[in-house]
Amino acid sequence: MEYTRSSDANIITEQYMDSILIEERLIDSVVADTSIEFLGEKFASPIMTPAFSHLGNYNGREHTGLEEYSIAAKECNILNFCGMMENDQFKKIADTGAKTVRIVKPYADNGKVKDQMQYAESVGAFGIGMDIDHIFGHEGLDVVVGEKMAEQTMDMLRSYVELTKLPFVVKGVLSVLDAVKCAEIGAKAIIISHHHGRLPYAVPPMMILPEIKDALKDTDVKIIVDCGIATGADVFKALALGADAAAVGRSMLPSLEKNGSEGVTEFIRYTANELRYIMSFTGFSKVDEINDSVLHYL
Numbered sequence: 001m002e003y004t005r006s007s008d009a010n011i012i013t014e015q016y017m018d019s020i021l022i023e024e025r026l027i028d029s030v031v032a033d034t035s036i037e038f039l040g041e042k043f044a045s046p047i048m049t050p051a052f053s054h055l056g057n058y059n060g061r062e063h064t065g066l067e068e069y070s071i072a073a074k075e076c077n078i079l080n081f082c083g084m085m086e087n088d089q090f091k092k093i094a095d096t097g098a099k100t101v102r103i104v105k106p107y108a109d110n111g112k113v114k115d116q117m118q119y120a121e122s123v124g125a126f127g128i129g130m131d132i133d134h135i136f137g138h139e140g141l142d143v144v145v146g147e148k149m150a151e152q153t154m155d156m157l158r159s160y161v162e163l164t165k166l167p168f169v170v171k172g173v174l175s176v177l178d179a180v181k182c183a184e185i186g187a188k189a190i191i192i193s194h195h196h197g198r199l200p201y202a203v204p205p206m207m208i209l210p211e212i213k214d215a216l217k218d219t220d221v222k223i224i225v226d227c228g229i230a231t232g233a234d235v236f237k238a239l240a241l242g243a244d245a246a247a248v249g250r251s252m253l254p255s256l257e258k259n260g261s262e263g264v265t266e267f268i269r270y271t272a273n274e275l276r277y278i279m280s281f282t283g284f285s286k287v288d289e290i291n292d293s294v295l296h297y298l
């Protein structure tokens with residue numbers, strides 16, 4: 001079905017992000033430090049990789065695109081994510097040594113959900129999680145590459161939290177209601193996301209972020225934002241609005257296709273440098289000092 005108006009949340013999200021402007025605070029400012037502590041680990045920056053799946057071997061390279069960007073995440077010392085895959089593929093990602101959060105699909109086969117989560121823990125994952133925004137499809141429950149998905153209740157999510165000792169991350173939160181439920185079930189982090197526009201007219205993650213941040217202020221749930229994050233300025237705006245970190249996504253694909261892990265390493269470093277530049281320009285020397293007092297809206 002073709003829509004006659006643009007209900008595309010990717011476009012709406014980009015337009016919203018571009019309407020956020022940044023003021024300068026230069027006097028007494030110093031060169032900023034982009035490092036963060038996240039769920040007990042130190043990382044070089046709050047930029048994270050996306051929970052991707054189904055990336056083949058570009059240009060006949062030895063590793064799949066998923067392994068290539070995981071190698072880059074390790075090289076850059078940032079938190080790595082991956083999505084739908086079988087256990088043997090995850091093992092290869094774990095073997096890169098990147099600290100990786102394994103996002104498992106909401107499979108109808110609940111045994112498969114639990115098996116993938118427990119396997120991830122057994123091979124050294126940093127965290128586990130689920131993309132709850134892949135439950136529903138146009139004809140009812142979603143079917144992803146031939147695999148059926150299922151509704152997820154709070155009890156089911158709580159059972160995943162209790163399954164392993166790893167931090168549990170819920171991906172695809174786009175309301176205060178779901179964010180509060182995530183805190184209640186014991187999730188350690190959420191990813192505010194519309195999964196590159198699955199829901200028509202989905203609210204831009206950065207638009208709803210301040211409300212979610214406020215609702216979670218008395219919890220220790222960490223907030224990551226994704227969708228349309230392509231530059232250090234996008235990451236800065238997410239942090240200023242209350243996120244702890246931001247994940248790049250399709251913006252890293254051209255670098256990945258062209259130069260594999262080296263291309264992604266270069267892209268992540270460039271983006272982190274841009275973040276440091278904007279932090280220095282706005283008088284924030286550390287990531288956790290950044291706030292929305294420097295933001296203006298068109």
Ligand SMILES: Cc1cc2nc3c(=O)[nH]c(=O)nc-3n(C[C@H](O)[C@H](O)[C@H](O)COP(=O)(O)O)c2cc1C
Nearest residue numbers: 050051052053083084131195196227228229249250
């Ligand atoms: C090729 C591709 C595969 C993806 N696979 C998954 C997946 O398996 N699990 C998941 O949670 N998200 C998956 N995503 C969604 C991304 O993690 C991310 O939420 C989305 O692309 C929005 O970010 P972006 O606008 O920066 O691309 C995938 C996205 C792409 C482009």
